[in-house]
Amino acid sequence: QVQLVESGGGLVQAGGSLRLSCRASGRAFSTYAMAWFRQAPGKDREFVAGISRSGGGTGYADSVKGRFTISRDNAENTVYLQMNSLKPEDTAVYYCAHTYRSTYLRTNGGYDYWGQGTQVTVSS
Secondary structure (H helix, E strand, O other): OOOEEEEOOEEEEOOOOEEEEEEEOOOOHHHOEEEEEEEOOOOOOEEEEEEOOOOOOEEEOOOOOOOEEEEEEOOOOEEEEEEOOOOHHHOEEEEEEEEOOOOOOOOOOOOOEEOOOEEEEEEO
C-alpha cells in the first residue's frame, strides 16, 4: 500500500509561481514512475507531467510545457511540480499519481495510487 500526500497548493495571481510536493509512503520509491494530473470544474482529469523512476525521463502536456517542471528526490520519497508563469486556465485540483511501471503514462489508467489532491487557483 502506498499513500500519497500532496501539499503546496493555494491562491496566486496570474504570472506567479507555486511549487507542489507529493510525498509517498512505503519503500522502493525509486523503483516506480510518478505523475501529476489536474481536474478543473466540469472537465475530465488530464495529464500534466510525468517522470520516470530514475528522474531521467520527463514529459509534459503541451499546455504547460516550458512553464512547469517535474522533478523527484528519491532520498525524500517526494515528487515536485514547479509551476511558473501561471495562468487562470491552470486553476484546478492537482493530483499526484503512482504507477508500478518504470515510466509514466499520459492516461489515467495504469496508475495504482492517487493523492487526495491540492487546489490551485490562479486569479486574473
